[in-house]
Amino acid sequence: MSETFDCVIVGGGPGGLTAAIYAIRAGLKTVIVEKLGVGGQIALSDIIENYPGFPSLSGGELMKHFEEHAVGLGAEIRYTDVTAIVADGDRRIVKTSSGDLAAKAVIVTTGAEPKKLGFAGETEFTGRGVSTCATCDGPFYKKKPVAVIGGGDTAVKEAIYLSKLCSEVHVVHRRDRFRAEKVLQERIGARENVTVHWSHQPVEVLGDDAGVTGLRIKNVDGGAVTDLSVWGVFVFVGIRPNTGFVECEKDGQGFIVTDENMMTSLPGVFAAGDCRVTPLRQVATAVGDAAIAAVKAEEYVSELEGRAYEGAK
């Protein structure tokens, strides 16, 4: 027989830790299941300056505060892999590599990972010069030159955004035209401090212990190499949500569709943060989503218990 909880939270990033804070305070018997280590993507960031209340700290430090907060309230974190969530009557069974957990409600906060291109230095400099979020990290390069890699809507939109903060924006795109919508193409064409390097791809981040100093790119046709002098490299080649283990309504890219109460198409299963369809992916929004998900999960569990009581009369 599997262990039973009121609420199983899948994922120990900002969303999962917030959901635990709310669920435990609401009196739900709760467990967080995390694959690797708590903190999620943001723990990879050297510096975060837009989570209100903490003017400037590392993502790892911020997540340490979140973890201490949740654990201080009694949160239990189990380290294992979730392979599936299945319905069994009113129960939701969270299948893990170390056995099944039965839950009245489940909150999925598994986040999303930016796709990588695999060029030299891309991973080593992530969080300290290589970024995948202009809203988060753009302001660190005020009046400095940066590079943007990609040619879709997000890449072009973020390049326009960065062109207002940074001295120069080098857009590196492997094709000879953008995929982005026409109006964005026109707008980026009008930005005087944007240079597009068509038919180029990144080869190597140039830098040292102090951070990034440049980006080496090469022409995909001839192979000619150019070194760009930039302080930051923004990679926008798509993001991939970690949602393969749950069967519910998703968009074309795999992001989970929820209602305004953060409930998925599978009753009793909620989603919060980067893994869901949302207009913005930030610690701030994961926190807001997760508070709603946990409060609504408590209401769902309460209704479930009410129905069980009424059914037994």
Add this chain to the structure above:
Amino acid sequence: MSETFDCVIVGGGPGGLTAAIYAIRAGLKTVIVEKLGVGGQIALSDIIENYPGFPSLSGGELMKHFEEHAVGLGAEIRYTDVTAIVADGDRRIVKTSSGDLAAKAVIVTTGAEPKKLGFAGETEFTGRGVSTCATCDGPFYKKKPVAVIGGGDTAVKEAIYLSKLCSEVHVVHRRDRFRAEKVLQERIGARENVTVHWSHQPVEVLGDDAGVTGLRIKNVDGGAVTDLSVWGVFVFVGIRPNTGFVECEKDGQGFIVTDENMMTSLPGVFAAGDCRVTPLRQVATAVGDAAIAAVKAEEYVSELEGRAYEGAK
């Protein structure tokens, strides 16, 4: 001629300060307009334990952190009353008691105030025994007796919620039946630790410097007085949003309707936090809303500038 900003934020609570952090980092020329003092409703709370990252502090302290964060990035706060927001072509004019402010985008974060009944001690003990939020403050009365005042959906739902955390819940209702929906009435009837005091109203909070020790109630018919021994008093008699100054789509109670990007029915005017139609009103949700509102306001301003450029060609 009125002063011109990219973004005017109306209200200096958690939502307004968060919107400022995001708007300023995005390079928008921004001002916060606040009527009284920064912090909003949460500044009245003696203790808040569910804003992730800060396990336990006063609402005033938390808002001090938010204010320092926003001001550290360069946020300007003006103390004056906003009387109206009107459209003037692409501009939005924020009319205040001390003159007009022109803006490309406006973010409304004016919050909502719980209605008061006006009984003795209701205001004096607010934030230290008298509460209007079970999610926020219920856990402080774990295994302790509390009173709930009201008879609508919210009052009954929150009484059920509190009955799972607290030893005893005394519901004080001035009528002889609940207005709450039938299923909630059945559910509260099934909670063994809930006592309903029909046809009663609160007279006085009993307590001292250490907090609340009881609630005096009286029968609305005979006037007979009863003293309830409780540690907390939860008042759920409605909340009122501060939205009278802006004409846009609202619900029956005056809460502002937004789309998923937090934009109201008036283009360029966004809303975030307690003042909008939302499933939950918490610091955590105000922060999430406001991050979205500010990022979308920046995109709106960017599009506006793009159109102006294209129009000038």
